[in-house]
Amino acid sequence: MKYSIYGILLLLLAACSHSNNTLKIKGSDTEVNLVVQFAESFHAYYPSLFVSVSGGGSGLGIASLLNGTADLANSSRRMNEKEVKLFHNMGITIDSFVFAQYAIAFIVSADLPIDSISTAQLAAILSGKSHTWSSVSSATWAINIYGRQSNSGTYDFVKKRLDIEFSPSAKQMNGNAQILEAIRADHSGIGYVGAGYVIHGANKGIKVLSIYKDKEEAISPLDAAQIAAGKYYFQRPLFQYYRAGSYQKVKPFIDYEQTETGHKIIKEAGYYPVL
Numbered sequence: 001m002k003y004s005i006y007g008i009l010l011l012l013l014a015a016c017s018h019s020n021n022t023l024k025i026k027g028s029d030t031e032v033n034l035v036v037q038f039a040e041s042f043h044a045y046y047p048s049l050f051v052s053v054s055g056g057g058s059g060l061g062i063a064s065l066l067n068g069t070a071d072l073a074n075s076s077r078r079m080n081e082k083e084v085k086l087f088h089n090m091g092i093t094i095d096s097f098v099f100a101q102y103a104i105a106f107i108v109s110a111d112l113p114i115d116s117i118s119t120a121q122l123a124a125i126l127s128g129k130s131h132t133w134s135s136v137s138s139a140t141w142a143i144n145i146y147g148r149q150s151n152s153g154t155y156d157f158v159k160k161r162l163d164i165e166f167s168p169s170a171k172q173m174n175g176n177a178q179i180l181e182a183i184r185a186d187h188s189g190i191g192y193v194g195a196g197y198v199i200h201g202a203n204k205g206i207k208v209l210s211i212y213k214d215k216e217e218a219i220s221p222l223d224a225a226q227i228a229a230g231k232y233y234f235q236r237p238l239f240q241y242y243r244a245g246s247y248q249k250v251k252p253f254i255d256y257e258q259t260e261t262g263h264k265i266i267k268e269a270g271y272y273p274v275l
Helices: 005-016 029-045 058-067 081-089 119-126 153-162 176-185 224-228 244-257 260-268
Strands: 022-027 050-056 072-075 094-109 116-118 144-148 171-173 189-194 206-208 210-212 235-243
Touching: 022 029, 022 058, 022 244, 029 050, 029 072, 029 153, 029 244, 029 260, 050 058, 058 072, 058 081, 058 153, 058 235, 072 244, 094 153, 094 176, 094 244, 094 260, 116 119, 119 144, 119 153, 119 210, 144 153, 144 176, 153 189, 171 176, 176 189, 176 206, 235 244, 244 260
Parallel strands: 022 050, 022 072, 116 210, 144 171, 144 189
Antiparallel strands: 072 235, 094 189, 094 206, 094 235
């Protein structure tokens, strides 16, 4: 996905405006495109508050909230104990808001002869125990893993959900867009991205795998009904953290995310609103 021209202008205006009139949002790359869409629409709803949005990973967003360079931290994971302690030691009270949930899509080249994969097979591949695709398909190519950097909430979630350590040979990419491009160029690759990045036609040249555990039904991360029922193995809430003392500043934006228009934006972006 690319920012619209209006979105770019909005961010430039925000960068030039006084900090009291600018809401600075940083963090999760899983959330960044969705929150940029919110920012574009929000400007018409609340023109006196400009919104600046950037990614960099959940860890960066939380660190930016700690050092005062962000008003809202997008995070696709809960704050860890170390982060909670840092805020506590600085006497900063933190609140959070869950505004959507999303699914992680595991993607491979459209050339790979496989449509689904088990969690056990996925764990073996991502940990480096399985080195070729022959363990799950008729292909004999060596597996190349494209993942996120260790400060990514998505990286942390996949690691914990599969109870693995990632293979040392896994390539650490800067974000979802880089992973998508890598898989398009590498017919032997596997990667993981937010489902919102592939649900609206960004899946040319790639295939989204359905996931199953043991003998359960294989479920696609693009199946809205299954996500709503909580059946997909790799789905979770999206958080926004903020300093309790900044609530009045961030309130108009988080209120907007809960409106009917906000829910429509969430759905159209391939995510799922919290009702």
